[in-house]
Amino acid sequence: METHHVVDAPYRQQHQVEDALERFLELAKTQAVSFGGAGYLRLWETIERSMAGGKRFRPRMVMTAYEALGGTDIVAAAHVAAAYELLHTALIVHDDVIDRDFVRRGSPNVSGSYRDIAQTAGIPLPLAEHRGMSVAVIAGDLALSASYRLIDRAGSADAVRTRLREILDDAISASAAGELADVDFTVGGVVPTVDDIIRMERLKTAYYSFEAPLQSGGVLAGAPEATIDALGAFGQQIGIAYQIIDDVLGVFGDSKTTGKTTIGDLREGKLTVMVAFAAEQPEWHAVEHLFGDPDLDEEGAAVLREVLTTTGARQHATLLAGDYANRAWEQLASPSIPAQLRDELRPIVATVLERSR
Amino acid sequence: METHHVVDAPYRQQHQVEDALERFLELAKTQAVSFGGAGYLRLWETIERSMAGGKRFRPRMVMTAYEALGGTDIVAAAHVAAAYELLHTALIVHDDVIDRDFVRRGSPNVSGSYRDIAQTAGIPLPLAEHRGMSVAVIAGDLALSASYRLIDRAGSADAVRTRLREILDDAISASAAGELADVDFTVGGVVPTVDDIIRMERLKTAYYSFEAPLQSGGVLAGAPEATIDALGAFGQQIGIAYQIIDDVLGVFGDSKTTGKTTIGDLREGKLTVMVAFAAEQPEWHAVEHLFGDPDLDEEGAAVLREVLTTTGARQHATLLAGDYANRAWEQLASPSIPAQLRDELRPIVATVLERSR
Numbered sequence: 001m002e003t004h005h006v007v008d009a010p011y012r013q014q015h016q017v018e019d020a021l022e023r024f025l026e027l028a029k030t031q032a033v034s035f036g037g038a039g040y041l042r043l044w045e046t047i048e049r050s051m052a053g054g055k056r057f058r059p060r061m062v063m064t065a066y067e068a069l070g071g072t073d074i075v076a077a078a079h080v081a082a083a084y085e086l087l088h089t090a091l092i093v094h095d096d097v098i099d100r101d102f103v104r105r106g107s108p109n110v111s112g113s114y115r116d117i118a119q120t121a122g123i124p125l126p127l128a129e130h131r132g133m134s135v136a137v138i139a140g141d142l143a144l145s146a147s148y149r150l151i152d153r154a155g156s157a158d159a160v161r162t163r164l165r166e167i168l169d170d171a172i173s174a175s176a177a178g179e180l181a182d183v184d185f186t187v188g189g190v191v192p193t194v195d196d197i198i199r200m201e202r203l204k205t206a207y208y209s210f211e212a213p214l215q216s217g218g219v220l221a222g223a224p225e226a227t228i229d230a231l232g233a234f235g236q237q238i239g240i241a242y243q244i245i246d247d248v249l250g251v252f253g254d255s256k257t258t259g260k261t262t263i264g265d266l267r268e269g270k271l272t273v274m275v276a277f278a279a280e281q282p283e284w285h286a287v288e289h290l291f292g293d294p295d296l297d298e299e300g301a302a303v304l305r306e307v308l309t310t311t312g313a314r315q316h317a318t319l320l321a322g323d324y325a326n327r328a329w330e331q332l333a334s335p336s337i338p339a340q341l342r343d344e345l346r347p348i349v350a351t352v353l354e355r356s357r
Numbered sequence: 358m359e360t361h362h363v364v365d366a367p368y369r370q371q372h373q374v375e376d377a378l379e380r381f382l383e384l385a386k387t388q389a390v391s392f393g394g395a396g397y398l399r400l401w402e403t404i405e406r407s408m409a410g411g412k413r414f415r416p417r418m419v420m421t422a423y424e425a426l427g428g429t430d431i432v433a434a435a436h437v438a439a440a441y442e443l444l445h446t447a448l449i450v451h452d453d454v455i456d457r458d459f460v461r462r463g464s465p466n467v468s469g470s471y472r473d474i475a476q477t478a479g480i481p482l483p484l485a486e487h488r489g490m491s492v493a494v495i496a497g498d499l500a501l502s503a504s505y506r507l508i509d510r511a512g513s514a515d516a517v518r519t520r521l522r523e524i525l526d527d528a529i530s531a532s533a534a535g536e537l538a539d540v541d542f543t544v545g546g547v548v549p550t551v552d553d554i555i556r557m558e559r560l561k562t563a564y565y566s567f568e569a570p571l572q573s574g575g576v577l578a579g580a581p582e583a584t585i586d587a588l589g590a591f592g593q594q595i596g597i598a599y600q601i602i603d604d605v606l607g608v609f610g611d612s613k614t615t616g617k618t619t620i621g622d623l624r625e626g627k628l629t630v631m632v633a634f635a636a637e638q639p640e641w642h643a644v645e646h647l648f649g650d651p652d653l654d655e656e657g658a659a660v661l662r663e664v665l666t667t668t669g670a671r672q673h674a675t676l677l678a679g680d681y682a683n684r685a686w687e688q689l690a691s692p693s694i695p696a697q698l699r700d701e702l703r704p705i706v707a708t709v710l711e712r713s714r
Contacts (some may be wrong), residue, residue, distance in 0.1 A: 035560065036534030039541050043533075094498060098491040118544050134455040134540050137494060138533050141451060144498060145529045148505045152522060158515045165509060172502045176400075176495050177393030183491050184396050187475050203392065 013063040016078035017056055017085070024082060024150060028142075046113050047139050050104070051089055058084035058213045064348070065217025065231060068341040073220075076154045080164060080220055083150035084213045087168070090143035091175055091208065097133045097140070098183065099268065105260075111136040144172070156220060163219050171212035178204025185271050191279035194320075197271060198240055201247075206239025226336035234337075234345060237328035242352050244321040247272035248314060249355065251305060266304050267296045273320060278313035325353050370420040373435035374413055374442070381439060381507060385499075403470050404496050407461070408446055415441035415570045421705075422574025422588060425698040430577075433511045437521060437577055440507035441570045444525070447500035448532055448565065454490045454497070455540065456625065462617075468493040501529070513577060520576045528569035535561025542628050548636035551677075554628060555597055558604075563596025583693035591688040591702060598681035599709050604629035605674050606712065608662060623661050624653045630677060635670035682710050 025048050032040040059081035066077040093110050096102070102112035115132030123131065151164050181200040185192050192200075214231040223231075250265040251274065265272070269292025278284050287307050290300045308314050329349050332342045382405050389397040416438030423434040450467050453459070459469035472489030480488065508521050538557040542549050549557075571588040580588075607622040608631065622629070626649025635641050644664050647657045665671050686706050689699045 031530060032534070035531055036537060040534045040537055043537055090498075094494050097494055100487070121544060123544060130457070131540060131544055135537065137451050137454055137497075138536050138540075140494075140498070141447075141501060141529065142533050144501055145505075145526060148502075148522070149526055152519065162509065165505070169502060169506055172498065173388060174392055176499050177389070177397045179495050180397055180400055180492065181393060183488060183495075187478060187480060187488055 010060075013060070013067065013074070013078075013081075014056065016074050017059040017063065017081045020075070020078040020082040020150070021051070021085060024086075024146065024153070028146065043135065043139060043142075046110055047089065047093075047143060049113075050093070050110055051085065053105070054085065054088075056081075056085060058088050058209055061210060061213035061235075062217040062220075064344050065214045065341065066221045068344040069218055069221035069223045069227070069338065070340075071217070071221035073156075076156055077217065077220055079150050079154040080216050081213070083147045083154075083168065084171075084208070084216070086143050086150060087147040087171065087208060090140045090147065091179075093136050093143060094140040095179065097136045098179065100129075100133075102129070102132065109136070110139045154220070160219060160222075164216055167212050167216050167219065171208040174203045174207035174212075175205070178202070178207070182271070186269075191276055192271060194273050194276045197273050197276045198244075201243040202236060202240050205243050206236060210239035210242070211235035224336070227338070227341075230331060230334045230336040233334075234328050234331040237324045237331060238349060238352055241321045241324035241328060242355075244273050244317050244324065245352060245355050247274060248317050248321070251308065252314060262305075263296065263298065263301045266291060266301050267294060268292065273317045274308050274313040277316045278308050278311045281311040281313075283307050283311050322353065325349055367417075370417070370424065370431070370435075370438075371413065373431050374416040374420065374438045377432070377435040377439040377507070378408070378442060381443075381503065381510070385503065400492065400496060400499075403467055404446065404450075404500060406470075407450070407467055408442065410462070411442065411445075413438075413442060415445055415566055418567060418570035418592075419574040419577075421701050422571045422698065423578045424574075425701040426575055426578035426580045426584070426695065427697075428574070428578035430513075433513055434574065434577055436507050436511040437573050438570070440504045440511075440525065441528075441565070441573070443500050443507060444504040444528065444565060447497045447504065448536075450493050450500060451497040452536065454493045455536065457486075457490075459486070459489065466493070467496045511577070517576060517579075521573055524569050524573050524576065528565040531560045531564035531569075532562070535559070535564070539628070543626075548633055549628060551630050551633045554630050554633045555601075558600040559593060559597050562600050563593060567596035567599070568592035581693070584695070584698075587688060587691045587693040590691075591685050591694075594681045594685035594688060595706060595709055598678045598685060599712075601630050601674050601678040601681065602709060602712050604631060605671060605678070608665065609671060619662075620653065620655065620658045623648060623658050624651060625649065630674045631665050631670040634673045635665050635668045638668040638670075640664050640668050679710065682706055 025044065029041055029044045032044045062081040062084060063077055067074075071077055092104070096104065096109050096111055102108060102115055108116055111129075111132035113132070114135040115128045118128035118131040119125065147168060148165070151161065151168055154161065154164065156164070178200050181196075182204060185196070185200070211232050212235075214235045215228050218228045218231045247265070247270070250260060250270065250272070251262055253260070253262060255261050275291065284307065287303055290296055290304050293300065329346070331337075332345055332349075337345070382401065386398055386401045389401045419438040419441060420434055424431075428434055449461070453461065453466050453468055459465060459472055465473055468486075468489035470489070471492040472485045475485035475488040476482065504525060505522070508518065508525055511518065511521065513521070535557050538553075539561060542553070542557070568589050569592075571592045572585050575585045575588045604622070604627070607617060607627065607629070608619055610617070610619060612618050632648070641664065644660055647653055647661050650657065686703070688694075689702055689706075694702070
């Protein structure tokens with residue numbers, strides 16, 4: 001029986017999260033009709049479609065910490081988990097506005113869907129794009145508000161809920177700080193240092209994707225403060241490792257596995273650990289003009305990949321990610337991490353490291 | 358003593374609201390430094406500057422309902438009031454992104470401040486504008502999250518707080534529906550009807566500016582459901598009246614009193630009750646091309662004002678606003694509105710009507 005339970009846990013968790021998301025979206029759509037009719041319903045449907053097929057990565061962090069720490073109210077945990085999926089949606093929808101992206105995972109995102117509707121209606125492209133981005137600003141606001149709503153629906157005791165909201169507040173504040181730093185880098189015109197990049201990525205992504213959901217799972221399970229702190233420290237290290245590897249895969253990955261092209265990041269001039277490292281080597285100057293060129297072709301991308309390899313930038317990033325993953329692994333030895341939690345978190349470290357191979 | 362108390366109440370209220378806002382912003386700035394350093398601090402300072410000198414209209418609605426219904430925890434009410442000022446900030450910052458406005462009340466808004474910084478750094482205008490808008494997307498998210506935080510800080514009982522959050526959720530949902538309808542109108546290419554405009558303005562502005570803050574003040578004061586309902590009905594009518602008059606003043610007002618030019622709305626093609634009415638008259642077709650022309654000059658604006666007057670559009674809007682204000686006045690006769698509340702709300706109706714003269 002015990003084995004059966006363990007084997008089925010991830011599936012059961014996932015089912016509960018999907019259920020919480022589905023029920024929330026049904027309610028949102030019903031309210032949308034009464035507030036704003038068919039047009040408002042369509043916006044919620046577009047948000048829902050943009051969420052379909054996601055890896056539910058942040059929800060899994062919440063559920064894993066919660067169950068491994070002995071939490072038994074799976075429905076409550078699924079609501080907190082769903083809150084982080086909605087926060088993720090809000091942040092990527094607004095991030096796409098900032099990056100002027102109209103596509104995500106090969107399909108039109110919220111901005112793209114509304115840009116296409118406007119173009120079909122005969123609106124010229126620049127205006128249609130602005131229209132798509134305008135609707136995406138609204139959609140992101142709705143998803144952000146939804147994350148607060150879902151925390152409230154968890155139905156936990158007042159003190160726990162206050163704590164969960166504080167973690168959510170901090171996650172939003174951190175990702176705003178990271179997004180701002182990212183925008184500032186682009187304006188500065190100077191490639192930031194490796195440390196600057198790591199600080200930015202921790203704030204922009206790692207905090208709300210790892211630290212906050214893991215800690216929320218722990219808080220909801222009633223874990224002691226020392227465990228919450230240890231979950232935060234673990235989340236920070238593994239989150240940074242994940243992000244560094246994600247950036248490497250964005251340039252060198254197998255697009256079949258990642259679902260992303262390996263030219264997009266180079267074309268938009270995404271600042272990563274690799275780029276920050278390479279920019280300090282003399283070889284970079286000869287290829288710098290290709291980086292961030294919107295017309296970059298496969299040949300140019302190959303030149304950039306070559307320099308990122310020969311300067312040792314790719315290797316440096318991979319080793320650095322390994323360092324952070326090791327620190328995360330060591331963190332799990334903390335006496336504040338109970339054995340069952342350790343057993344559940346170790347595979348996460350392994351999965352992150354495997355991605356880099 | 359009693360007279361003294363009544364005379365001083367608005368001043369005292371205002372002081373408490375400013376105090377709650379100031380303390381919240383101080384905390385946000387301290388957190389900002391620890392999360393994101395000087396750049397993040399500057400963003401909060403820019404948000405704070407954009408809030409300075411506001412009329413604190415929504416906070417006044419909260420405080421008026423709360424005190425007139427016998428509420429005595431002024432500090433708690435001031436936090437709820439401050440939440441609605443932050444919500445207002447979030448919505449106008451994002452609305453300015455959608456409208457591509459870089460100025461508000463004669464000064465650079467959040468987008469404008471960051472556009473200017475980027476331009477000074479040598480970034481070309483289109484990119485500098487996009488950079489300003491990107492930071493404004495982040496700023497609006499922070500202000501939206503802040504409105505939830507401030508409701509939590511009101512420190513009220515759990516059931517009351519849940520109710521306050523539901524009203525805040527609805528306010529955000531309504532304004533999103535209204536903003537979406539507004540964006541849709543511009544894409545549709547057809548001038549909407551007077552009823553469409555009223556429905557849109559109620560959702561986009563009246564709900565979060567009148568209904569929600571009045572009802573929140575009532576809920577916090579522990580008023581019975583019938584009173585909360587009556588406050589909502591009153592808020593809806595007076596909110597629509599206010600908005601219609603605001604649009605009339607946007608074209609015919611005294612810019613010295615309103616602080617706005619009377620050409621801006623005509624230049625950007627703002628759809629209002631007046632325009633919807635005028636568009637149904639044959640005279641409109643001859644001047645239609647001037648409406649929404651970004652290069653509209655004072656001469657062209659005078660032509661449009663003339664047609665809005667001779668078609669009776671201006672008069673129709675003023676009368677319609679009067680109708681809504683009258684309905685609001687009648688609503689005050691409801692037995693669910695206690696005498697003291699009635700006495701406090703009547704001057705609001707009077708103020709709204711006076712603006713139209």
